[in-house]
Amino acid sequence: xxxxxxxxxxxxxxxxxxxxxxxxxxxxxxxxxxxxxxxxxxxxxxxxxxxxxxxxxxxxxxxxxxxxxxxxxxxxxxxxxxxxxxxxxxxxxxxxxxxxxxxxxxxxxxxxxxxxxxxxxxxxxxxxxxxxxxxxxxxxxxxxxxxxxxxxxxxxxxxxxxxxxxxxxxxxxxxxxxxxxxxxxxxxxxxxxxxxxxxxxxxxxxxxxxxxxxxxxxxxxxxxxxxxxxxxxxxxxxxxxxxxxxxxxxxxxxxxxxxxxxxxxxxxxxxxxxxxxxxxxxxxxxxxxxxxxxxxxxxxxxxxxxxxxxxxxxxxxxxxxxxx
Numbered sequence: 001x002x003x004x005x006x007x008x009x010x011x012x013x014x015x016x017x018x019x020x021x022x023x024x025x026x027x028x029x030x031x032x033x034x035x036x037x038x039x040x041x042x043x044x045x046x047x048x049x050x051x052x053x054x055x056x057x058x059x060x061x062x063x064x065x066x067x068x069x070x071x072x073x074x075x076x077x078x079x080x081x082x083x084x085x086x087x088x089x090x091x092x093x094x095x096x097x098x099x100x101x102x103x104x105x106x107x108x109x110x111x112x113x114x115x116x117x118x119x120x121x122x123x124x125x126x127x128x129x130x131x132x133x134x135x136x137x138x139x140x141x142x143x144x145x146x147x148x149x150x151x152x153x154x155x156x157x158x159x160x161x162x163x164x165x166x167x168x169x170x171x172x173x174x175x176x177x178x179x180x181x182x183x184x185x186x187x188x189x190x191x192x193x194x195x196x197x198x199x200x201x202x203x204x205x206x207x208x209x210x211x212x213x214x215x216x217x218x219x220x221x222x223x224x225x226x227x228x229x230x231x232x233x234x235x236x237x238x239x240x241x242x243x244x245x246x247x248x249x250x251x252x253x254x255x256x257x258x259x260x261x262x263x264x265x266x267x268x269x270x271x272x273x274x275x276x277x278x279x280x281x282x283x284x285x286x287x288x289x290x291x292x293x294x295x296x297x298x299x300x301x302x303x304x305x306x307x308x309x310x311x312x313x314x315x316x317x318x319x320x321x322x323x324x
Contacts (some may be wrong), residue, residue, distance in 0.1 A: 007028070009025040009026055009071075010025065010026045011023065012024055013080075014102055014103060014106035016098040016102040017098055017101075017102065018094070018098055020075045020080065020082075020090075021080055022072065022073060022075065022080045022099060022103060023072075023073040023078055023079035024070050024106070025070065026070040027062075027068070028068055029065075032066075033066060033067060033111070033114055034066045034067060034300075035067055035068070035116075035299065036067070036068045036070065036111045036114040036115065037062050037067050037068065037069045037117050037119050038070050038104065038116060038118050038119065039058060039062075039069060039071045039119045039120075040071070040072040040100075040103075040120045040121070040128065041071075041072075041074075041077075041120075041124055042121045042122025042123045042124060042125075043123040043190070043194065044184040044190025044191065044194055045190055046074075046077040046078025046079075046080075046191060046192050047072050048078065048191070049191070049280075050071045050121070050283065051071060052283060052284045057283070058119075058283055059071050061292050065296055067296075068111060068114060072099075072103050072124075074099050075090050075099055076192070076193075076194075076195060078191075078192065083193070085180065085181060086180035086181065089195045090197055091197040091200075091201045092202075093201075093215075093218075095123075095127050095131075096130045096220070097131075097134070097213075100118075100131040101138060104116065104118075104131075104138045104139055108139045115141045115142075115303055117140065117142045117143070117144060118140050118142075118143050118144070119144040119146070120143075120146065120148070121283060122146070122148065122279065125145035125147060125148030125149075126150050126224070128140075128143055128145065129231065130220045130224055132227050132229060133222075133224050133225065133226040136228050140229055141229055141302070141303070142229055142230045142232070142303070143227070143230070143231040144234075144299065145231060145232065145254075146234050146283070147235065147241070147282060148233060148242065148250050149242035149247045149250045150211060150250075151165050151202065151206060152205060152206075152221075154211075154221070155246045157249070161243075169206050170203065172199055172202075176199040181193045181194065181195055182194040201214060221253065224253055224255075225253055225254070225255065225256050225258070226257050226258050227255040227259060228255070228258040228259050229258075229259055230259055230261075230302045231251075231255055231259065231261040231262065232264065233247060233250065233251035233254060233261045233263050233264070234263075234266060234282065235247035235248060235264070235266065236279060236281065237265065237266060237268065237276040237277060238268075238277055238281070239279040240278070240279065244265050248263060262298070266282070271287040271288065272287060273285070
């Protein structure tokens with residue numbers, strides 16, 4: 001007898017404090033869930049990137065191992081609304097101060113009995129660390145950060161590569177200014193366009209050699225130092241966007257005044273692969289299933305050692321809808 005197929009992911013929404021609608025898709029396990037995972041993608045991508053190929057990607061992998069896995073579309077991406085345009089703008093501040101807190105609150109309200117873990121890739125990896133450091137009350141019990149590393153001088157050991165990055169940021173900003181947004185879809189470098197405010201903020205960080213909010217109130221590097229929950233930081237040997245040397249520096253800063261991070265540098269030998277793992281390969285390549293198994297083991301070990309998160313005082317899980 002064959003088992004019945006698992007239902008399609010449940011599509012639902014939550015609303016941020018400033019009124020943006022964020023889409024989430026929950027992949028529920030067949031039996032009781034052991035923990036709740038909130039999966040968020042990198043720049044120019046939406047939550048679909050966290051389950052590629054659909055049905056056998058990262059979200060489905062964790063669902064099949066008994067986790068309740070939920071993917072997040074950050075503002076302006078995927079099914080979240082509105083989309084990037086000349087009159088629709090946002091920046092990194094909005095992600096760490098509004099989107100991630102709203103998503104975490106919605107998850108805790110919808111599943112208060114489950115420990116909550118943030119699993120972010122690239123942009124969402126270091127954004128999740130910043131959000132956790134800024135607000136210890138998010139209710140997260142652990143962070144899994146795949147290929148994090150904002151383009152900051154303090155994280156780039158090579159002066160030559162740093163000036164190359166600055167040149168790329170200048171070109172990125174110039175094209176964005178001309179188009180009113182960065183046309184990732186048109187250029188086939190991503191599935192979602194990025195807003196001009198988001199792009200320009202990265203260039204300001206490079207020019208000012210700092211990592212702060214636009215209004216100057218929040219020092220994001222300092223917030224990263226204050227992370228209190230266990231963190232797993234993973235670098236891919238073949239990653240050219242977030243090089244291992246850059247990721248290792250980020251890991252050394254993360255939680256150095258709170259809960260120091262565990263750092264893994266993944267290479268082809270560890271994955272039994274013929275090629276070095278790359279930036280997107282940790283999400284999509286078949287050999288990365290070995291890495292996912294190791295991540296699941298790390299999460300299980302941390303959950304047995306971590307105390308449960310404090311309950312929420314207010315609940316706003318958002319509207320639920322069936323959909324893929």
